[in-house]
Amino acid sequence: MKITKRQLKSIIREAVALQILAEEEERVVFNPEEVDLPVPKKLVKLLDPDITPQKFAQRDAELDESGTPVQHAFACAAFALTYADNDAKAAMKILKLAIGQLPKIIKGMAGAKEEEE
Numbered sequence: 001m002k003i004t005k006r007q008l009k010s011i012i013r014e015a016v017a018l019q020i021l022a023e024e025e026e027r028v029v030f031n032p033e034e035v036d037l038p039v040p041k042k043l044v045k046l047l048d049p050d051i052t053p054q055k056f057a058q059r060d061a062e063l064d065e066s067g068t069p070v071q072h073a074f075a076c077a078a079f080a081l082t083y084a085d086n087d088a089k090a091a092m093k094i095l096k097l098a099i100g101q102l103p104k105i106i107k108g109m110a111g112a113k114e115e116e117e
Contacts, residue, residue, distance in 0.1 A: 028085040030078040043071055047078050 003011075029049040032039045045051075046059040063071060077095065084090035 028082070030081040030086060032078065039074070040071055042067065043074055043078075046075060 080091040080094045
């Protein structure tokens with residue numbers, strides 16, 4: 001049996017689509033609706049696992065502008081949990097490492113400003 005070029009392309013497209021679906025099913029993300037805590041609506045909307053990149057950017061800008069430090073911290077913790085596939089110990093490690101990176105990043109930013117001038 002001979003496979004045509006069109007059939008081969010169709011088979012490849014189907015295989016890629018199945019692979020993408022499998023990867024989406026494996027992805028573990030933090031879902032604020034699965035937390036037994038009062039979560040502000042703006043955070044629930046921002047952390048929606050099905051949000052589009054455009055909506056995320058819009059809602060992130062809104063939180064950046066009008067959110068409280070506690071809301072910002074909650075969002076950072078949620079993102080750490082997503083990176084850690086909802087593993088609390090791994091998320092804590094990520095956040096501790098992030099805190100340790102802050103002085104280095106600030107120093108690097110200061111150095112970059114000096115080079116610009």
